[in-house]
Amino acid sequence: MKEQPVVRMKEQPVVRLTGITKSFLGVPVLRGVDLELRAGEVHALMGENGAGKSTLLKVLAGVHRPDGGAIELDGTEVTFSAPLDAQRAGIAIIHQEFNLLPHRSVAENVYLGREPVRRGQVDRKKMTADTAALLAWLGEEGISPDAAVGGLPVAQQQVVEILKALSTNARVIAMDEPTAALADHEVELLYDLIRRLRERGIAILYVSHRMREVYDLSRRITVLKDGAFVATAPAGDLTPDQLVRHMVGRPLDDLYPDRAVPADLGEVRLELRQAANGRVRGLHFAIRAGEIVGLAGLQGSGRSAVARAIWGVEPLTRGTVLLDGHPQRIRSPRAAVRHRIAFVTEDRKSEGLALRQSVRDNTLMVRRAALSGRTSRVHEDIGELLRSVTVVARGEHQEVRLLSGGNQQKVVLAKWLAIGPRVLIVDEPTRGIDVGAKQAVHALLRDLARAGVAILMISSELPELIGMSDRILVMHEGVLAGELPAGAGEEAVMGLATGHGTGEAA
Incomplete structure (x- = not known):
């Protein structure tokens, strides 16, 4: 496919969020957040878990109405009462976990719920042709519109999610941890796809914890901390150490503790x-x-x-x-x-993990199954064990699925510490x-x-x-x-x- 000319990024943002606030049950989650997205730009959104990134995405997508602040589209203030409003405005969100029907075709997934109709029946010929046109526009002719999605590699399933967004005439695409499910060689394929979207004038909001990706792809970076806006800066003006300081208040060197010296080894x-x-x-x-x-x-x-x-x-x-x-x-x-x-x-x-079981049950899972009859001491020390790995939860009986990713990982580690590895x-x-x-x-x-x-x-x-x-x-x-x-x-x-x-x- 002939390469399309690069779309120069306009200074006028496609979407501007100003002073966005949002609380749940009286607890502030977003506190005066500013964000603007421009055509042809990859804009990274970074922050620790709990910083407010997911809530901000949901405000942008019309899932949550903000308590305060304004959303502007092409300079005009708008209100999104539902996700359909945001979709009609050209805003799409691609979540970390795909929302696809594996036994249906690419075309059926792309137009699910919006199938073209002719004489009272789904016009499958048009649906297939329109999907093929989107694939060609995106430079992905290697994917058949008739292929079952469940048989595609993960990277191509991600392409289908992007096609769904493009089929709604999306001008803004937000990607939440887009490489989480990808193999190493598939990450480069995503990079290339994002560059093509950018060159075609799509504004991309890129949410990731991976610094290399952020620096490889983004032109600007916005940082949130504890629900508040910290900074927006060109990626080239922020060193990794400065970025970490913005997110957590500590320098990058502190991420890695001192190594062992040979004399300390057994x-x-x-x-x-x-x-x-x-x-x-x-x-x-x-x-x-x-x-x-x-x-x-x-x-x-x-x-x-x-x-x-x-x-x-x-x-x-x-x-x-x-x-x-x-x-x-x-x-x-x-x-x-x-x-x-x-x-x-x-x-x-x-x-x-057993996601619908409690923190306590997950922590004791291996000990109970493999070392039965020797669990009494662990039962007594469960609180100390969870504190040792700094699990943040409402209590031992909270379901693990409700914890952040970082706390879930700490529960996994606690589960293994319970056997004294x-x-x-x-x-x-x-x-x-x-x-x-x-x-x-x-x-x-x-x-x-x-x-x-x-x-x-x-x-x-x-x-x-x-x-x-x-x-x-x-x-x-x-x-x-x-x-x-x-x-x-x-x-x-x-x-x-x-x-x-x-x-x-x-």
């Missing part, structure tokens, strides 16, 4: 010798008590497969696993738990949580290491992996490509991850 706690299964092979490495070892690699490199192999989800078929120097056969997660090996998976909602594997431990919660998780992991826990940490965020790790192992195509020392640069990590770098033999 004996080898976990060791793999020439271990392999159908997804990884030749694994040979050791982790000492008190050490945080990072595990890097591109999506599909086998980094998560290593964790699942150690924990017995996909058991090793060859090689040896040693705990404190003694060979062990770990053929199931139950066996891993009995050896006090804990595993924080990358998907806390589907694999780590000797080895802790954490896969994407700070995915989808804000900067303040990340700092708390980082501090907790370092405290556990100081207490003698051996930690294997997997993360897609290289600054986090480099900032937290005492050593870094790098996977490439199912094998360990090498080992790097603490503080290694991102280029060195990516060189090994892509098969083009060099490092010490792992």
Whole structure:
């Protein structure tokens, strides 16, 4: 498709929010927030969980009516009484969790509830043609309008959500954590899609906790803290450290606690010798008590497969696993738990938590199931355990689904602390949580290491992996490509991850 000319960003905003306030049950959630979105601009909205970002999105989308302030569209004040009003004004929200019907086609999802009608029946020919035209306009001709959405990769499902917005003639698209469900290689596809939207004059509000994305994509950044407007500035005028200070009042350096020094480390706690299964092979490495070892690699490199192999989800078929120097056969997660090996998976909602159960029940879940008959002490110490991981909740009996992402992750960690782990594997431990919660998780992991826990940490965020790790192992195509020392640069990590770098033999 021929590239469309770049639309120059107009100084007149498409949408301007001024002095927006909103309270629930007398509790202020938004306090005088200002925001303006311009055609052809990616504008990032940042802040900790609880800063008011989601409420502001709902005000913009017409879900909530503000208690005070004004919304202007092309310089004229408007009132949105319902989401349909905002949609008619050209405003669309794409949520982190997609709202799609998997067994219906792309075209049916795009025009769901707004199907074209001819002679009293749905005009499927027109619906398919209009969807194809939108795909062509967006440069996504590789997707068939007739394809079932459930069979598409996640990145293409996200395209369908964007098509739904464009089919309503959206001029403003707000994206809430758009890369949360994407694999590494799919993030670049989203980047390219956002650039095409921007070049076609769409104003994009981009909500994310990931700084690299914010700096890669956005022209301006607005920061909220505790429901209040803090600042709007060009992205080039804010250093990452300044941005963090705006959000949490602390410098970026405080996000990563001091690393361990070799003298502080204990004996080898976990060791793999020439271990392999159908997804990884030749694994040979050791982790000492008190050490945080990072595990890097591109999506599909086998980094998560290593964790699942150690924990017995996909058991090793060859090689040896040693705990404190003694060979062990770990053929199931139950066996891993009995050896006090804990595993924080990358998907806390589907694999780590029972969302409709209480904080207390989630915290005791593993202990009750795998270590039955030895729960009395944990019952007594449950409050202290939750305080140790700084869970913020109304009480132990609050449903976990009602907590913020950061507090949900802390409950997952508390669940594993209840078994007194000797080895802790954490896969994407700070995915989808804000900067303040990340700092708390980082501090907790370092405290556990100081207490003698051996930690294997997997993360897609290289600054986090480099900032937290005492050593870094790098996977490439199912094998360990090498080992790097603490503080290694991102280029060195990516060189090994892509098969083009060099490092010490792992």
